[in-house]
Amino acid sequence: MIYYFKTITKGVYACIGLFAILSISCKNTENGEANNANKPSLNSFIAQTYKENLINCAAYVDSIQHTQSRQELERYYLEARSLFKAAEPVLAFQDVSNYTFLNAPNILKIEEEDLTNIRLNDPKSFQTLEESIYADNLDMQTIHGAAHLITQRLKLLEKNTDLSYLKDHHILWMLRDALLRVALTGITGYDSPVLEASLSESATVYNTLKSIIIAAKPKFQDKALYDAWLNEINQTIGLLSKGEFISFDRFSFIKNHTNKQLTLFNKTVADWKVKFPFTMAINNDATSAFSNATFNTKHFTDLKNPKTGDAVVQLGQLLFNDPNLSKKGNMSCATCHHKDKAFTDGLQISRGQKRNAPTLTYAALQQKFFYDTRAGSLEGQIVAVVTNQTEFHADLDYLLEKVEQNTAYKPLFDSTYNGKITDFTIRNAIAEYIRSLSPFNSKFDNNINGLENTITDSEKLGFNIFMGKGKCATCHFPPVFNGTIPPAFNETEVELLGVPSKNDTISALVDADLGGFHLFGTAERKYFFKTPTVRNAALTAPYMHNGVYTELAEVVDFYNRGGGAGIGIDLPLQTLPPDPLQLTKKEQQAVVDFMASLTDSNFKK
Structure with a gap:
C-alpha cells in the first residue's frame, strides 16, 4: 500500500519515457526492423540495453543530488523514472530484491525474523523521490539522501549484472512477468501515487518488451506469430499512451490485451520449443490471471512434496468437519467457517475468539496466515x-489419537498417504481441502475471461474504480484481491488502516486490538493487520478484523473518507492514504457491485 500526500496531474508526463523510447527506437526502422545488419545476440542486446538504461538512470538521479530547483528536480526525476521503467522488465526478473528496494512504497519497512532480528528501514526509493519532489514543501535532505542511495544502488547493479545465463525460458518468463506486472499493479497507481503516471509508465515498459521481441525475431519459426506480437504490443502502447488515469478502462484492457498476450506467450513457448525447468507462482501454461488454472498452489507452501488430488481433498473435507478432533468433541474447523457463508461464520467476533473469522476461500494464495500473520503456512495455522x-x-498427539481411533479414516489414509496417519498427514489433508477453495468461477471471472457477457455497467465501473481512482488494488492486488503482491506472489502485505472500535464517524476511537504488535512486541507494528481477499465479500459480513461494519457500503465509505484519519483517528504510521477518495455515491455503489460480482458461482443459490 502506498502512502501519498497529494494527487497531481502533470501534463509533462505526456512525454515520459521519451529518452528511453528514443534510445531503443532509434536503432529500428519505422516497421520495427533493425538497421544494423550485424545484430548482437539476444542476450547481448538485452544486457546492453539494460545496462544503458541503468547508467543513464543513475546519471539523472545523481543530478537530483546537485540541485535545489523544483523545476530541475522534476525534470531529472521524470527522466530517471522513465529509464527505470524501461529497465523494469529485466531488473524485476533478474534481481527482485533490488527492484523492490528501488520501487518501494514510501512507508516504513519492518522486517521481523525473530525477537533478535527486527529491522526498521526508511524507504529510499523512487516513490520517496516522487512524493518528496512533488510535495508542497521540499525536504531537500530527504530528496538528496534518497537520490544518493538510489544512485549508488543503480551503479552497483550495472557493474555486477551478468545476463549471460539467460536462456529462452528465462526470456519468456521475463516477458510474461512484465505484462502481468503491468496488468495487476502497473495500471493501478501502485508505484506512482502522486503523479498517477501509471499508464504512460506502462507504455514505457511495453516499449522495452517490443525491443526484446524485435531482437528475438530470428527465434520465431512462425513469422505470423512474430507479426502478431508486434501488432498487439503496438496497439497496447497506443492505448496506454493515450489513456487517462481516472477514465481508463482496465477491465477491457485486461480482457482484450493481457489475456491475448498470455495466449501469444503460450504460442511462443511452443514455437520456440521451450521446456520450463520448473513452475513458479503462475502455471507456465496459464492463459488468464483469473482462472482456476492460473496458480501453482505448491508455490504457496513451504513443503517440498505436499499431497494433492481429489482423494486427499475429500479426506481433508471430512477432517475439516469432524468435531471429534477437538478436546471437548464440540468444535470442528467448520464451526467457525460455514460453507454457505463462504467459510466464515457471520458473527462479529467468532465465539471464544477476539477477531472476526476470515473467509477460507482463496486462503491458499497468500504467504501469511491469521490477521496478525503469526503462521507461515496452512499446516502451521492448523497447529495453532x-x-x-x-x-x-488439544495437542498434535491428541489429534493423531482421535483420527487413529476412527476406523473409517484408515482406508482413506491407505489410498492417499500409503497408510501413514501422522499429525502432518492429517494437517496436510485439511490444508489441501482449503487449497481447493479457489475456483475463480465468479461472474466477474467468467466475464473477464470471455466465457459470458453478463457484467453490468455498474460492476465494470466498480472494477475500474477499484483498480484506478479508488486505489483499492494497491492493497487488494488482483487477481486474488488480497495482499499478496503479483506477479511473484512471494510477499503478503500488512496494513494499518485505523479501524474504529465502533461504527462511529463523529467520535471514533481506534480498535484496541494491537494486531501485529503481538508477534514480537515491535511498537511500529501496532494496529497492523494482514490484507484479506475481497472475493466472496458479499457473503462474509461483518467486515474488518473486529467485524465493526455490517455492510460493504460502510466499508467503502470508511475508505472513501481516508480510513481512520478521515474519521479523526490519528495514527502516524497509517498506510492507507489519509486523503478522501472523492468517490460519488454512484461510484461507491459501483465498487460494492463489483465486489458482489466476485461471489463464486458455487455459492449462488
Missing part, C-alpha cells in the same frame, strides 16, 4: 487452531 485453548484445546 489445535493447540488454542479457546478452539480445539
